[in-house]
Amino acid sequence: MFKVHCLNSISNFGLKELNTRYSLTDSLVDADAFLVRSASLHEQEFNPQLQCIARAGAGVNNIPLERCSEKGIVVFNTPGANANGVKELVLAGLLLSCRDLVGGIEWCKKNANDEAIAKTVEKEKKNFSGIEIQGKTLGVIGLGAIGAKVANAATSLAMKVIGYDPYISIHAAWSLSSKVEHATEIQTLLEKADFITLHLPLTNDTKEMINESLFNIMKHGTVLLNFSRDTLVNEIDLKNAIEQGIIKKYITDFPNPTVMHLDNTLVLPHLGASTEEAEDNCAQMAVLEMMEYLEHGNIKNS
Ligand code: MLT
Numbered sequence: 001m002f003k004v005h006c007l008n009s010i011s012n013f014g015l016k017e018l019n020t021r022y023s024l025t026d027s028l029v030d031a032d033a034f035l036v037r038s039a040s041l042h043e044q045e046f047n048p049q050l051q052c053i054a055r056a057g058a059g060v061n062n063i064p065l066e067r068c069s070e071k072g073i074v075v076f077n078t079p080g081a082n083a084n085g086v087k088e089l090v091l092a093g094l095l096l097s098c099r100d101l102v103g104g105i106e107w108c109k110k111n112a113n114d115e116a117i118a119k120t121v122e123k124e125k126k127n128f129s130g131i132e133i134q135g136k137t138l139g140v141i142g143l144g145a146i147g148a149k150v151a152n153a154a155t156s157l158a159m160k161v162i163g164y165d166p167y168i169s170i171h172a173a174w175s176l177s178s179k180v181e182h183a184t185e186i187q188t189l190l191e192k193a194d195f196i197t198l199h200l201p202l203t204n205d206t207k208e209m210i211n212e213s214l215f216n217i218m219k220h221g222t223v224l225l226n227f228s229r230d231t232l233v234n235e236i237d238l239k240n241a242i243e244q245g246i247i248k249k250y251i252t253d254f255p256n257p258t259v260m261h262l263d264n265t266l267v268l269p270h271l272g273a274s275t276e277e278a279e280d281n282c283a284q285m286a287v288l289e290m291m292e293y294l295e296h297g298n299i300k301n302s
Contacts, residue, residue: 002294005031007039008056021295033290037282038062038270046071054290056282057082057273058146059229061202074293076301078285080145080174085278087149089271090197090227093251094138094154096266097195097223099130134158139193141165141186142228143173147199155179164189166205190217195225202229210234215241221248227272230254 003025025031028044034053040062041053052074053063060077068075096102107124111117136159140151143165154161155177162181163170170182183189190196196218200206210224211234224247226233235258241247242262250265253272260267273282285301292298 002032003030004033004035004290006035007041008035008037019291022291033294035283035286035290036062046073052076052290052293054078054286056279056286058144059201061229074299074302076286076289076293076299078282078289079301081281081285082273082275082278083145083149085275086146086227086272087153088275089253089268090146090150090225091153091157093225093227093253093266093268094133094195094197094223097225097249097251098133100128102266104128133195135160136194137162137192139164139183139189139196140180140199141189141196142199142201143168143170143176144199144201145174146227147197148174148176150197150199151180152177159195162189162192166200186214187217190214191219193222194219195223197225198228198232200228200232202232207231208234210238212237212240215246218246220245222246223249223251226250226252226254230256235259 002022004022005025005028029047030049031047032049032051034041034050035056036053037056042062042064046067050073053068054076055063056078058077058079060075063075065075107128111120114120134157138154138159138161140147140161140163143151143163147163147165151161151163160181161179162183163173163176164183164186165173166186170176170180198210200209209232215237230252235256238247238250239259239262242250242259242264248264250259252265253268253270255267255269259265273279289300292300
C-alpha cells in the first residue's frame with residue numbers, strides 16, 4: 001500500500017484515479033509520495049520513505065530540486081497540461097492592454113442608476129478609446145508548450161509574431177506555426193516588438209533576466225505581459241522603465257508591491273492555470289506520473 005499526501009486541495013487531484021493500492025495520509029512523515037500544486041516545499045523536511053513529488057503545474061520553483069536529487073526523490077511536473085488555460089488568459093491580458101474594459105465596466109456600474117445614461121455614454125466613451133492588435137508585433141520569449149500556443153494564437157489574430165527561446169531552436173518548439181518569425185538573438189525581438197510576453201521557467205539563469213539592459217533595447221511604449229513568474233523581471237528596473245515610458249503597460253499574473261499600485265499595471269492573483277479544465281488535466285497527469293513511478297519505476301516528465 002502506497003501512502004500519498006496532498007499538499008493542496010485533494011478535490012483537484014482526481015484521486016478517484018487512485019486504485020486500492022493507495023491510501024491518503026494526512027501525515028507528511030509516512031508518505032511515499034507528495035502531490036502538490038503551488039505550496040512551497042523549500043522549508044519542508046522530507047522523510048526517508050518519500051520516493052517522489054508530483055507537481056500539478058509546469059513550474060517547479062516551489063520544490064527544492066537539489067535537495068530532492070541528493071535524497072533520490074524524483075520530482076515530476078505536468079508540462080503542457082495547463083497550457084491552454086494560460087494561453088487564454090494571456091490573450092485576455094493582451095486584449096485588456098489595448099481596450100479599457102476595466103474602466104468602461106466600472107463606469108457603467110457606477111452609473112447604473114442614472115436613467116439618462118444612454119445620453120452620457122456618447123460623451124464618456126472617448127475616455128475609453130483603445131488600439132487594435134491586428135498588424136502589431138508580439139514578441140514571445142520562451143517557446144515551450146505555453147509560449148508556442150500563445151504565438152500561434154496571436155498569428156490567427158493577424159499579429160506579426162517573433163519568437164525567441166534561449167534553450168530550444170524554433171524547429172524544436174512545440175508545433176509552432178510557420179508564420180512565427182524566429183529571432184536568434186533576443187535583441188532582435190526587443191527592438192521590433194510592440195508587445196512582449198514571457199513564457200520561461202524560473203531558474204538561476206532566467207531570474208531577473210528582464211532587467212535594465214533589456215528594457216533599454218525595447219521600443220518606447222512597449223506592453224509587457226508576465227504570466228510566467230514574477231522574478232523573471234527585476235522589479236526596480238521595471239518600475240524605472242514604467243516611469244520612463246519604455247513600458248507603457250505591465251500586465252501580470254503576480255501581485256508585486258513595487259509596481260502593482262502604478263496606474264499602468266494590470267495585476268491578477270496567479271489565475272493562469274485556474275480553469276476547471278487545466279486543474280483536472282494537471283491533477284490527472286500528476287497522479288498518473290506518480291503511479292507509473294511507484295508501481296513500475298517509470299519516469300516521465302522529471
Ligand atoms: C504552473 O507552473 O504551471 C502554474 O503555476 C500552475 C498553477 O497555477 O498552479
